[in-house]
Amino acid sequence: MKFNYKKYRNLIFSALAVAASAAMIKYSMTQIDDAVYVSASQSDDNSQIIVLDSGHGGMDGGCSTADGIPEKGINLSIMLSLRDMCRLYGYDVVCTRESDVSIYDSGVTGIRNQKISDMENRLELFNRYPDAVCLSIHQNNYTDPKYSGAQMFYSGANSESERFAAIIQSAFVQNLQPDNTRETKLCGDELYLCYYCDNPAVMAECGFLSNPDEAAKLTDESYQQSVAFTLFTGINTFLNERK
Numbered sequence: 001m002k003f004n005y006k007k008y009r010n011l012i013f014s015a016l017a018v019a020a021s022a023a024m025i026k027y028s029m030t031q032i033d034d035a036v037y038v039s040a041s042q043s044d045d046n047s048q049i050i051v052l053d054s055g056h057g058g059m060d061g062g063c064s065t066a067d068g069i070p071e072k073g074i075n076l077s078i079m080l081s082l083r084d085m086c087r088l089y090g091y092d093v094v095c096t097r098e099s100d101v102s103i104y105d106s107g108v109t110g111i112r113n114q115k116i117s118d119m120e121n122r123l124e125l126f127n128r129y130p131d132a133v134c135l136s137i138h139q140n141n142y143t144d145p146k147y148s149g150a151q152m153f154y155s156g157a158n159s160e161s162e163r164f165a166a167i168i169q170s171a172f173v174q175n176l177q178p179d180n181t182r183e184t185k186l187c188g189d190e191l192y193l194c195y196y197c198d199n200p201a202v203m204a205e206c207g208f209l210s211n212p213d214e215a216a217k218l219t220d221e222s223y224q225q226s227v228a229f230t231l232f233t234g235i236n237t238f239l240n241e242r243k
């Protein structure tokens, strides 16, 4: 009998996700992995490529909690869990960074030039694979600590990005934040990576580090995994509806 992988895929994934969640907690942000780029070239032609970006890294910490915990490590932790979930499910994943680094070209000097080079390299990966789906993971902050909740930003460069953002936004409402009434937002060129991406692209602001309650959750590993699973749900729904 031919095994119907598609039919049982959800079941298999649930089992694998449970088994994997324990292992995934063991990631350490201090792990150094020189392989910034994960080659997708060895994969078979039919696999769907997902490009994942964890915002900031290295000298660029991004925003931070009141206690000074930087966004970059939270983004990385969520991205690593999401990467593994996507791979378990059979997607081909390319990451902009898999450790605490900035990915500027060697030989580039000066913080400003290094930041430009870093963003150009991330964008090059977002646009390298014509049928890829791209997601950039960030955390938000604001001067008034009362604001909380995830919000998705999408680019106008690809007509599918708005629907991609809406699906992820509703996954957050469904899985984690039933009271979240935020609407998805069209981004401008200040969100460089998202704005200039030709593929369906979303920048996920997963929550506000300026809100003490949300910051406490976002710095917790099991909540980070729930966020990763929510992003996974969104990506998967988007791709399934697209077929």
Ligand SMILES: [Zn+2]
Residues within 6 Å of the ligand: 055, 056, 062, 063, 071, 138, 139
């Ligand atoms: Zn950020």
